[in-house]
Amino acid sequence: MTAAIAMLRRWLRPTIGQRVLLALLAAFFLVWAMLLLYFYIQFRQALAVDQGLKKFGRALTASLLEVKDEGEAVTVMKAAATQFDTLRISGNPGGSTLMQLRDRHDGRWVYASPNLGSRQLEGPLAQVIEADLGGSPYWVYGSDAGRWTLHLAEPPITGSWVVERNAGRVLPHLLLAFPLVLLPVWLAVRHGLRPLQKLADRIARRGRTDLSPIGFDPPYAELKPLTAALERMLQQLRDKVAQERAFVHDAAHELRTPMAVIAAQAHALAGAGNAQERESAQHHLEQAIARASHLTQQLLELALLDDAQPAVPQRIDAAQFARQLIAQAVPRAMARGIELTFEAPDSLEADIDMPAFQSILENLLHNAIRYVHDGAQVVVTLRAGDEGLMLSVADDGPGIPAAEQPRVFERFYRGLGQEASGSGLGLAIVMQAAHRMGGQVAIVEGLSPCRGVGFRVQLAHPG
Known part of the structure; x- marks a missing residue:
């Protein structure tokens, strides 16, 4: 029992081969359905333009036009009845075919189908109508054939019968073609998946710590x-x-x-x-x-900023939150006579990642206060611009040489000639925190034309 279940699961597991097989089955089913629709449309068009009963009636009328003898007319009718029945055998949905011939001079019946009995076929000439004969529907066609008046009748052919009949005729051909189409497609799929299997085998043979290039060039x-x-x-x-x-x-x-x-x-x-x-x-x-x-x-x-977990924005007053963080840095700035200024609206609502925002502002402030000279100026600006919420920290300190600016965001990098101690991680944290918030960091000019440095960070779009 367990082996049977395992085999069933193996057969039922999704594979590309199964998808190809199902796709082919669906394609053949659609072709079959479209062919049936095509035959049905052809049938409806034939009824609208010139159906078979009318064609046969015109042909029989043409044969009777030159016939003057009653016996000869009867012979023609019997021969036509035999031919008509033969045609109906190949596609008769049920019921019997009826034929009637009258002499126009005296109104006598010259010929009537045995199945007609005492019933009479009547109706307008040169067109097909549907009439009830003995409780069954019939198509009736009438015409003048010289001396004679001809009426023909046959059971109506319905659209459902056309679809059913053609479905049985088309299906064997499609079933015969299916394996002939499936085989080359199956072989193509198996051959096409070999490079993928080779790639999987090559990856599976690698060691747990092997991160070297795969070196596989697929042919497809x-x-x-x-x-x-x-x-x-x-x-x-x-x-x-x-x-x-x-x-x-x-x-x-x-x-x-x-x-x-x-x-x-x-x-x-x-x-x-x-x-x-x-x-x-x-x-x-x-x-x-x-x-x-x-x-x-x-x-x-x-380490927290390097975490792959996405940021969780919170709705806060960014201006008030920034004032609280700046207030914590005021004692250090006052101890060195540094003028610390904050420029921002009274209130600025925004959806931001608070830990990342705090890391950015604290590290920029820490660097500015650490590396500027005593009595310098540090200006923090927070505003809502067209590009989102913008934070900048600028000073009039010694600045950063242009040659070193591309490297200041590297971890543990400290500029040459720096007297103040530091770890070289502050700006790396700022960069990582800005990226976590989907923002950008740029080095801009300081407060003085030839002195100082500024850092502008695009934080978030204000709410």
């Missing part, structure tokens, strides 16, 4: 986008792994320095001989701890 154009997409994905994975390795290496290198300072100052504090030495060692120890804590916090921020 339809498979080239697939292999190209796989190669791009592997390249992205290689870049991601290399980036992570470099990140771990740089993070370990950056953490090594404050950890070494902490260890050295801890020993110095433990071995201090007087209060001045203890105070100096404690001061340096606190600085090293603060640097290590700041670096750890930035590494955590960067």
